Amino acid sequence: MDKRPFLIRLKLALQGSWGELYNPDNPPPEIPLHEMFQKITELDDDFWGGVYAFSTDPMGRVISPEDKFILSRKAQDCGKAMAQKTAAEYETAKIRELVKRAGLTIEKTTGAEHGGTIHFAEFAEPDKIRIYESCLEKTPLGEEQLSRDAKDLLASTEEVLITHELFHYLEYQQRDTIFTRTYVHHLRPILFFHPTARLLCISEIAAMAFIKEYLKLPCSPYVFDLLLIYGFNKDKAYRLYNNIINLAGNVQAPVQKPIIDTISN
Numbered sequence: 001m002d003k004r005p006f007l008i009r010l011k012l013a014l015q016g017s018w019g020e021l022y023n024p025d026n027p028p029p030e031i032p033l034h035e036m037f038q039k040i041t042e043l044d045d046d047f048w049g050g051v052y053a054f055s056t057d058p059m060g061r062v063i064s065p066e067d068k069f070i071l072s073r074k075a076q077d078c079g080k081a082m083a084q085k086t087a088a089e090y091e092t093a094k095i096r097e098l099v100k101r102a103g104l105t106i107e108k109t110t111g112a113e114h115g116g117t118i119h120f121a122e123f124a125e126p127d128k129i130r131i132y133e134s135c136l137e138k139t140p141l142g143e144e145q146l147s148r149d150a151k152d153l154l155a156s157t158e159e160v161l162i163t164h165e166l167f168h169y170l171e172y173q174q175r176d177t178i179f180t181r182t183y184v185h186h187l188r189p190i191l192f193f194h195p196t197a198r199l200l201c202i203s204e205i206a207a208m209a210f211i212k213e214y215l216k217l218p219c220s221p222y223v224f225d226l227l228l229i230y231g232f233n234k235d236k237a238y239r240l241y242n243n244i245i246n247l248a249g250n251v252q253a254p255v256q257k258p259i260i261d262t263i264s265n
């Protein structure tokens with residue numbers, strides 16, 4: 001079960017598989033936030049799910065690009081369908097109203113930065129959403145040259161965080177049947193050993209698709225990874241941006257093989 005708070009994966013992204021880019025002796029180039037925002041909002045959901053999200057998953061390196069693509073699409077479908085079902089069930093587009101009706105409580109807390117990791121929000125079983133206040137206070141809304149679109153997006157930060165954790169609540173309610181919790185990936189056999197792995201990132205991909213559908217966002221909510229980290233540490237944001245652009249530059253041609261039926265939950 002993925003209990004990692006929203007964006008804790010940034011620690012993996014910045015200090016793990018991209019460790020060479022975390023070298024303090026090799027500071028990243030400074031790039032204006034509005035330029036970074038413009039670039040990353042051009043990236044599509046298949047990149048964010050099938051490439052970026054898997055790059056932050058400990059198991060991402062052993063999954064083929066084709067399977068990442070397929071699993072990302074399945075997770076996106078799962079999140080989107082959940083958003084549509086939830087909107088119909090609760091008959092409200094207002095996320096706070098929905099959270100209230102679902103019986104969840106929202107708690108504001110401090111201590112977002114802990115052990116090199118920045119926490120933005122988390123779902124605490126069985127019915128609590130925790131929002132770390134400093135991530136709301138540090139959003140770079142005051143940055144000059146930010147477009148109206150970027151500012152509108154930043155203004156919805158709290159809603160985005162709540163909606164993300166609402167997905168994890170709904171996922172928890174359906175933990176015995178939902179794809180993101182029940183899917184087990186079969187790795188390459190080693191002699192008579194048939195290893196399997198849970199993929200934590202599919203839960204995050206679904207949560208992001210849930211947000212995008214429910215709040216009708218014009219771009220992937222994954223852009224908040226960069227926008228919010230920028231408020232805490234600009235160098236980390238520049239490094240993250242470089243990593244995203246490098247990943248986007250290494251994307252292979254779209255998957256053509258119709259192997260979607262080979263993956264099931």
Ligand SMILES: [Zn+2]
Binds near residue numbers: 004164168203
């Ligand atoms: Zn999450």
